[in-house]
Amino acid sequence: MNDPACQFRQETGMSSPVSRHGIPDFGDEDYRLWSELLERRTGITVPSERKTFLQTKIWSRMSELGLSRFSDYWDLVTRQGVDGRLEWAQLVDRLTVHETSFFRHKPSYELVQETLHRAFSSAPDILHYRIWSVSCATGEEAWSLAMVADQCAANYPQKKLYYGVIGTDVSRSAIALAQQGIYDSRHMESIPAKMRSYLQPVGKNLISVIAPLRKRVAFGYFNLLNLEAAATVRYDLIYCHNVLIYFSRETRLKILDNLIRYLKKDGILILGPTDISAWQHPKMVRLPAKRTLSYQLKNDV
Numbered sequence: 001m002n003d004p005a006c007q008f009r010q011e012t013g014m015s016s017p018v019s020r021h022g023i024p025d026f027g028d029e030d031y032r033l034w035s036e037l038l039e040r041r042t043g044i045t046v047p048s049e050r051k052t053f054l055q056t057k058i059w060s061r062m063s064e065l066g067l068s069r070f071s072d073y074w075d076l077v078t079r080q081g082v083d084g085r086l087e088w089a090q091l092v093d094r095l096t097v098h099e100t101s102f103f104r105h106k107p108s109y110e111l112v113q114e115t116l117h118r119a120f121s122s123a124p125d126i127l128h129y130r131i132w133s134v135s136c137a138t139g140e141e142a143w144s145l146a147m148v149a150d151q152c153a154a155n156y157p158q159k160k161l162y163y164g165v166i167g168t169d170v171s172r173s174a175i176a177l178a179q180q181g182i183y184d185s186r187h188m189e190s191i192p193a194k195m196r197s198y199l200q201p202v203g204k205n206l207i208s209v210i211a212p213l214r215k216r217v218a219f220g221y222f223n224l225l226n227l228e229a230a231a232t233v234r235y236d237l238i239y240c241h242n243v244l245i246y247f248s249r250e251t252r253l254k255i256l257d258n259l260i261r262y263l264k265k266d267g268i269l270i271l272g273p274t275d276i277s278a279w280q281h282p283k284m285v286r287l288p289a290k291r292t293l294s295y296q297l298k299n300d301v
Helices: 004-012 028-042 048-065 070-077 082-095 106-122 140-153 172-180 185-190 193-198 249-260
Strands: 126-133 160-169 182-184 199-201 206-209 217-221 235-240 263-271 284-286 293-297
Touching (some): 028 048, 048 070, 048 082, 106 140, 106 235, 140 193, 160 172, 172 217
Parallel strands (some): 126 235, 160 217, 235 263
Antiparallel strands (some): 263 293, 284 293
8 A cells, every 4th residue: 555644544543642632632744634635625725823723623523423533534534435525525514614794895895886887887788797706605795796786786677687696615515504595683784774675584583585686696516626627607797705815825826817717808806805915917907996806807808
């Protein structure tokens, strides 16, 4: 058996003595193997200072399965076949961040609104407009974009505006929650008053996206590392907010290069303000919108 990871597991068991907290010790080699696996499969990096985070997340899943050795769980998640793929999906759900909210970062949504008004007002009688919410987590971002689009479209009743939002994420469980469109009523506090009619109370302390808006949004599983596949659909606006910070700079640049291929002519790319610094691309021009990190595909490419 020539696999160095397997050899290491055989020699050490990837299981040091149990720590005083009841969790097996997680050495530097354990961290290296697991963090490299995560980055190789999802592109997400876990820096060494977050080794404890990685250890506890893996251990929490192991505990549910009744496993006490990291090596046993490693064998499970790297196993070929359905069992291995399903367990890997479970682990990714534990390790990926689902922190999100409706209308997170007001300046970026203001830019979306300005962009949509400009597109809708200058459009001919019929317009097809597609928005992509990249790494939408549990859906709040995608629904927020749909609300903005729907309100903008209401200003142009004389036009046939066909617009929609696609939300994608690497977590299948997050996508399942997004599709339900049901949230804790405390989320209403982050939604502008003029947008609150898009949600209605359902049961105790819950709110649900109304049916007409649901027709504007679709969700699906997508791994950003698969962006190199042929871009069969192109978008007028790509909203990739607070996503790149979880990847290495090299991977961020690859993702951005590939996202450009999914933009329509004059398409807009909106990133989180801290997603990447000093990025330039010959096909893109930085937009002057204040407090945002946004770009437009040049119309001569």
